[in-house]
Amino acid sequence: MTVGIVVFPGSNCDRDVAWALEGCLGIPVRFLWHEERDLSGLEAVVLPGGFSYGDYLRCGAIARFAPVLEEVGSFAERGGPVLGICNGFQVLTEMGLLPGALTRNRDLHFLCQSSPLEVQPGACRWLGAYGAGERISLPIAHGEGRYQVEPEQLERLEDQGCVVLRYIANPNGSRGDVAGLSNPAGNVLGLMPHPERACDPVTGGLDGRRLLQSLLG
Ligand SMILES: NC(=O)CC[C@H](N)C(=O)O
Numbered sequence: 118m119t120v121g122i123v124v125f126p127g128s129n130c131d132r133d134v135a136w137a138l139e140g141c142l143g144i145p146v147r148f149l150w151h152e153e154r155d156l157s158g159l160e161a162v163v164l165p166g167g168f169s170y171g172d173y174l175r176c177g178a179i180a181r182f183a184p185v186l187e188e189v190g191s192f193a194e195r196g197g198p199v200l201g202i203c204n205g206f207q208v209l210t211e212m213g214l215l216p217g218a219l220t221r222n223r224d225l226h227f228l229c230q231s232s233p234l235e236v237q238p239g240a241c242r243w244l245g246a247y248g249a250g251e252r253i254s255l256p257i258a259h260g261e262g263r264y265q266v267e268p269e270q271l272e273r274l275e276d277q278g279c280v281v282l283r284y285i286a287n288p289n290g291s292r293g294d295v296a297g298l299s300n301p302a303g304n305v306l307g308l309m310p311h312p313e314r315a316c317d318p319v320t321g322g323l324d325g326r327r328l329l330q331s332l333l334g
Pocket of ligand 1: 259261
């Protein structure tokens with residue numbers, strides 16, 4: 118099993134994800150530069166956090182045109198597991214793999230803190246190791262994490278079980294307290310919190326570990 122980690126100019130959590138996967142869990146990784154088109158041999162893809170293309174225009178707005186994402190889109194449509202963390206979640210919404218948009222935080226501040234969350238795993242293949250309603254804590258670090266979507270669409274997402282991660286103390290004004298969303302098929306997950314920073318007690322707890330461990334089946 119090898120996991121691809123996409124690297125855009127401006128990504129800064131690609132090494133953290135590699136450390137969590139390889140260093141903590143022994144899962145081999147391959148970095149995918151944004152111009153790459155070869156995803157052969159990969160069993161999952163992670164879009165890491167950071168500031169792709171300097172966050173110009175809007176977080177993730179330029180990244181969505183990267184050649185590698187055309188391949189990631191087809192990979193996801195074939196049922197391949199795709200995880201977007203923070204900037205990766207922003208990219209997933211910009212490229213249309215997940216609905217809605219992530220906008221400036223309610224108070225216009227960059228937030229860097231730990232965040233209590235409630236998990237509702239539903240059909241999400243990344244969250245199968247968490248109980249329904251389980252409370253966990255993961256670090257957040259973002260300026261544009263306020264999830265926005267039309268109220269009717271949010272209702273649809275709730276009905277489909279796509280709202281898989283919710284803030285307990287909403288830090289950024291996200292509609293519906295949404296912290297993470299899955300597609301209905303459950304293979305694509307986007308979340309603002311950083312599970313890769315919670316895979317080792319030394320750097321922020323262990324609550325993110327089971328999420329990445331799900332790759333080991
Ligand atoms: N940690 C991150 O991925 C940050 C995402 C994005 N650059 C923001 O500030 O919202």
